[in-house]
Amino acid sequence: MINTTDYKLICLFAEVINDEAIKGLINAYDSADPDAVANGAVLFYRALAEGGYETAADYMAAKLRECETLFSRAAAQGKEAKLVKRADSELDALKRITEISSDILKDKMPESARNLFPKWKSGTLELSAKTLAAQYRQNGYGAFTRPALLFDEKTGKFAAVKSLSPTRLSDLKEYAEEKAAAVNNTLAFIDGRKASNVLFYGDRGTGKSSTVQALINEYHDRGLRLIQLNKSAIPHLGAVKEKLAEFPYLKFVLFFDDLTFSADDDLFSALKAEAEGGLSAASNALIYVTTNRRHLVKESLSARECDDVHAADTAEEQLSLFDRFGLVITYIAPDKKEYVSILQQILRDRNIELSYDEAASLAERYALRKGGRTPRAAKQLADMIESEKRF
DSSP states (O other), rough: OOOOGGGGOOOHHHHHHHHHHHHHHHHHHHOHHHHHHHHHHHHHHHHHHHHTOOOOHHEEEEHHHHHHHHHHHHHTOOGGGGGGHHHHHHHHHHHHHTTOOHHHHHSSSOOOGGGGSOOOOOOOOOOHHHHHHHHHHHHSSSGGSSSEEEEETTTEEEOSSSSOOOOOOSSSOOHHHHHHHHHHHHHHHHTOEEEOOOOEEEEETTSSSHHHHHHHHGGGGEEEEEEEOOOOGGGGGGHHHHHHHTTTTEEEEEEOOSOOTTTTTTHHHHHHHHOOOOOEEOOEEEEEEEEOOOTTTOTTTTTGSSOOOHHHHHHHHHHHHHOOOOOEEEEEOHOOOOOOOOHHHHHHHHHHHOOHHHHHHHHHHHHHHSOOHHHHHHHHHHHHTTTOOOO
């Protein structure tokens, strides 16, 4: 017999028990009113269907992963030891909820309504507090279980990126030295060794952002996460790092994509203060920035028409942020041979073979249309060739 009064005493997993669908299931079980039973059952079934869950146990396990609870916060920091016994007791109570099957509730309905009553499997919740704590340490909880997140500086909230590009390092052709530098630094970071903030600088379309995304895809299962931020979030970096410190077993790349500043932008100095250039072994967050500008500052012609002393000071100030990055990886547009090679390699991955001469002819014509030879142009051309939309 399930005693629903017990669930009022759950505190370590209060956010889980307060999930609307789970409350609906409990209310349906606890009620003698056929309408309340039906409403609770439908609410729970819709939650299962929307999430693609087959059993009540699957849904409960998902809520335990997603919800930020007192236990998940403690366990993510390795501080759950005094809570394990209590957590196991509460997990037993949650397990009993998952034993409420649709058949049990259906029997509480008028016989005329039973044919339309939603059906689901009960399942079994096989989780101990120690197992769950290990999951929180290794994977985080909520949005932090996903490879990439967005930070909204207006709300101070983190949201999971649901459609991160699936790009892998093997998809990025050529640039072997550049990729190796990024990989070595990132692996050092993951392993707890000294690692640098990184500036990915160079020509447009050469794969700077794709390299960062590929690193996350490669090493997500080792605890690496990407937090993408807008330039306007720079003043909030301290608060972001404070939140990320709650996940000491995870490693975070704070990612600013295509970053530039105007000459009088106050955010320039704010980022310079955060990007303490060389090496850091203590923090679980590094800053990775991509830009097309070496100094990250847009320079106007009028800025060059100043006296020599002021010009030197300005140049020094612009270089000061550049110098704060312990590692600068430069991406230069490929020459013709490399450009054609990139195209051929991409096509080969798609089981399409072109001779060098044929690939070169198509590639050069397309480069003229795109305003230059870049890996991005090569990929776009490969897409067109694969779709048989030759121009």
